[in-house]
Amino acid sequence: MSDSSPGANSSLEQYNAQKITVLEGLSAVRKRPSMYIGNVSSEGLHHLVYEVVDNSIDEALAGFCNHIQIQIHSDDSVTVEDNGRGIPVDLHEKENIPAVEVVMTKLHAGGKFDNSTYKVSGGLHGVGVSVVNALSEYLEVEIRREGKVYFQRYVRGEPRTPLVEKGETQRRGTRITFKADPLIFSETEMSFDVLVQRLRELAFLNPGVRIDLSDEKTLKDRSFCYEGGLTSFVEFLNKNKEPLHPEVIKFSGEKQGVAIDVALQYNQTYNEKIFTFANNINTKEGGSHLVGFKAGLTRSIKQYAVQTKMAKVDLEKLSGDDVREGLSAIVSVKLSQPQFEGQTKTKLGNSEVKGLVENLVYEKLSIFFEENPKVIKLILDKVLEAARAREAARRARDLTRRKGVLSDHSLPGKLADCQERDPVNSEIFIVEGDSAGGSAKQGRDRKFQAILPLRGKILNVEKARFDKMLENQEIRNMIAALGTGVGKDEYNPDKLRYHKTIIMTDADVDGAHIRTLLLTFFFRMMPELIERGNLFIAQPPLYRVAVGKQEYYLKDEDELNAFLLKRAVEKREVYLSGQGGPLPSEQLIQLMKTFSRYEELLERQSQRGIPGKLMEEILKIASENRLSMSNTDSMSLLKAELEKLGYEILSIELGEEEQGYDLELWDPRSVEGQVRIRLENRHLQSAEFKRLQELYAQLEIFHQTPYRVREAQGEEKFDHPRALFQYLMEEARKGTSLQRYKGLGEMNPDQLWETTMNPEKRTLLQVRIEDQYQADELFTTLMGDKVEPRRDFIQYNALDFRELDI
Structure with missing residues (x-):
């Protein structure tokens, strides 16, 4: 399994034998969970999934597995x-x-201690599952082995049922279902995007292994x-x-029992992306294989530069950073006895390994270059250009430092600083425009809230080199205000002057663009601020509703x-057909909310080419006949x-393994003429369709029509929940004044404080990177030089937009 053994506790002299506590079985793990999984917050929670998946990957490495399926259920199991x-x-x-019970209940038990069962594995200490x-x-384990199906259930580590044989099968494999214990974990909500990053890595690192992930909650x-x-x-x-x-x-080789695989390619950007892995585990903090790769790369490029008789003055300029500018590389090593620093194996x-990787990289690259x-x-041209740009950036930084722009002692004139000097208790709002900046300065609590207004849109750092970035006044103001410095040599996140950096922009398209430009800057230039949880996005209300003298601010x-x-x-x-009394108001509100979600999903089906009327008829048939759509x-x-x-059914196509089939049909009654509709069996088995079925079932009480709405003025009748919903919403709007905010400047200072800046009432979104690769791709797509990927992104996501402020 994929976790290393906790270090043995040092033997300390105790007063007497009674002071010694022996934790039997798995109680030690429950007592000190962070020793085994790093922490009990989100990172440790997802680590549980990696542990189980890594067992399956070890089977793949041994050549016995090529398909892994992971499902997040609606209860986060x-x-x-x-x-x-x-x-x-x-x-x-x-x-x-039984051996399975040994594996499930005994620490340091598994098939990875002798090198014959698994030559290479992520977990060598048997503490994972x-x-x-x-x-x-x-935790429930189901095993398909030697024609039989076996099952056992555990509760908090203890067997609740014996291992039982529950049937026969032609298949083989292991199925484990578990739910993280809320008594241990501070949060138990599984994130689809966090898991995607790790599972994508595993698929890349294990060619030919198919990994499927689905989430019943988000329908992804x-x-x-x-x-x-x-x-x-x-x-x-x-x-x-x-x-x-x-x-x-791409090259690979084996030295002294260590298998080394490397792939690299330079691109025209200025960002270095190197990811390292040891036995499929993402070593985020690097380690000896990363040091070896960097040394081998620099050595091989410098050696070739010498052979081409590059000018000595240029050669002396070259540094390792220059050699790696615009480089995307993967370094993967597999070894039988890995030594990881830290329990969660990030280094x-x-x-x-350093010398082995360095020599292989140097040998293979030298041959490739020849x-x-x-x-x-x-590559040499790019490296030389990087060296010159680095020198230009150094001069620009020295110049700005001499002018005092980037020093701690010279804060930008536009900054309205706070009185608090402890960064932990301080926060800064980066505000779009002088108008909003003025409101924010008047509305803030000057004890702990600083305001930095930005003028216009900052430079897009995705397209600009470091020296050009430093020429942008707004970016220089931000760097000076935050106090961390910028660039590899000077950036120090520990010098951050405010532990909450809050981006506050308007709710229109321009505001979204400025927010994206700022996020690009932080993601590329100050990623530790995001990793440490220091970056936030303010959530000003989108609506103000006035009813008489009362005012309500609503987020969305x-x-x-x-x-x-x-x-x-x-x-x-509201009275339903066949029911004596009226629906309780709380139940009616809940039903209407459910109906609103149901309508949204139904609309999405229409956008995918399945008319809402047809989908509702399918849902009715499935409900009345209790169809699972799985056969x-x-x-x-x-x-x-x-x-x-x-x-009218036009054609039928058999699906995979003939578990169902696709239908092609049309509706002769349709006024739009003969429009062919394709009904894919895969879609009818998707999490999205299952969610629609759930919502349809929750609305069962609405299937009895008509509905009567009784009020002081009389009574109204409706034959469909859609008509009822629209009537109620129209009646609710009567007597109200609705204002939709687009700009922060539209709010008075006291309104801005009350809705957006007051820590007791505001909502802040914390910026987190759940999928590093996807985040990198997204910023390249939205802010990079290529137009086509951006157009494709907009077209693909257009269906999810209901309203756009311009």
Whole structure:
């Protein structure tokens, strides 16, 4: 499994034997969980999933598994299923319990201690799945092995059922479902995007292994499978970037039992992206393999520069940073006895690996450069340009420092600083424009809130080199105000003057653009601020509703709808057909909210080419016949029922493994003529369709029509919840004054304080990077030089936009 053993506690002399506590079984893990998974917040929570997935990956490395499925369920439990050999179930000779129970309940038990079962694995200490079991509210394991299906359930690490045989099967593999224990973890909400990053890495690092992830809550699903391995990984990193040379440079080798794989490609940007892995584990803090790679790369390029008789003055300028500008690279090593620094293995400690990686990189690159002189010439030109730009940036920094612009002692004139000197208790608002800046300065609490207004749009740092960036006055003002400095030599996040840096922009398109420019700056130039949780986005209200002399500030469309619904049912009673009394107001509000979510999903089906009317008829058929849509019989029944309703089936295509089929049909009754509709079985099995079924079931009470709405003026009748919803919303708006804010300058200082700046009432969004690769790609797409990827992004996401402020 993928976690290392906790260090043995040092033997300290105690007063007497009674003072010594022996924690039996997995109780040590529950007592000190952070020793095993790093922490009990979000990072440790997701580490549980990685532990289980890494077991499946170890089966893939051994050649027995090529498909792994991960599901996040609506209650935040997680299922991990693979088609490996299945955990052994026979009786363990020494422990006298089934082997699977040994693996699940004993620390340091597993198949990774002898090198014959797994030659290479992420977890060598056997604490992985037993730790997951110990820290789970419950864990269920299902094993398909040797034609039989076995099952066992555990609660907080303890077996609740014996291992039982529950059926026969032709398949093999292991299926583990667990729910993180809320008694241990401060948060138990699984993030789809956090898991995506790790699973994508594993798919790149293990060519041919397919990894599927789905989330029942967000209705997202992703599938990863890359035959190209590290080459595909580098191509992914350079997606939407302009490569310096067309082919990815890829090489591998084995030295002293260590398998080394490297892939790299330069691009026209100024950012360095190097990711390192040891036994499939992302070593975020680097280690000996990263040091070796950097040394080998620099040595090989400098050596070739000497051979080409590059001018001595240029050679002396070259540094390792110059050699790596615009480089995207992956370094993966696999070794039988890895030594990781830190329990969660983010740094490789094997000292011998440095020399092995350095020599291999130097040898392979030297050969490649000899055989590809055009490529090395392009690289050398870029490296020299980087060295000159670095020198220009140094001069620009020295000049600005002499002028006092970037020093701690010279703060920008526009900054309205706060009185508090402790950064922990201070916050700065970076505000768009002088108008909003004026309101913010008047509305703030000057004890701990600083205001820095920006004039216009800052420079797009995605397209600008470092020296050009330093010429931008607004960026210089920000750097000086924050106090961290900028650039590899001077940037120090510990000098941050405010522990909350809050971006506050308007709710229109210009505001969104300025916010994106600022986020690009922080992501590229001050990433530690994001990693440490210092960067936030203010959430000014979108609406102000006045009812008489009362004023209400509402954050977004959902809050507005909730407010209006509450107001709508205050003086009205809704009666359903066949029910004596009126619906309780709280139940009615909840039903209307559910209906609103149902309508949104139905609209999304229409955008995908399935008319809302057809989808509602499918939902009704599925509900009345309790169809699961997971087999041919369900699809056959659906086809027959649709034909009864008047639809004409044009063609049928069998789906994968003939578990169902796709239908192509049209509605002769439609006034739009013969519009062909494709109904894919895959879509009817998706999390999105299942969510629609759930909402349809929750609205079952609305299936009895008509509805009567009784109020002081009389009674109204409705035959559809849509008509009822629209009537209630229209009635709720009567007697109200609704203002939609676009600019912060539209608010008075006291309104801005009350809604957006007051810590007791405001809402702040913390900026976090959940998927580093996706974030990098997104900034390149939105802010980079290429127009086509940006256009494609806008077209793809256009369906999700309901309203756009211009």
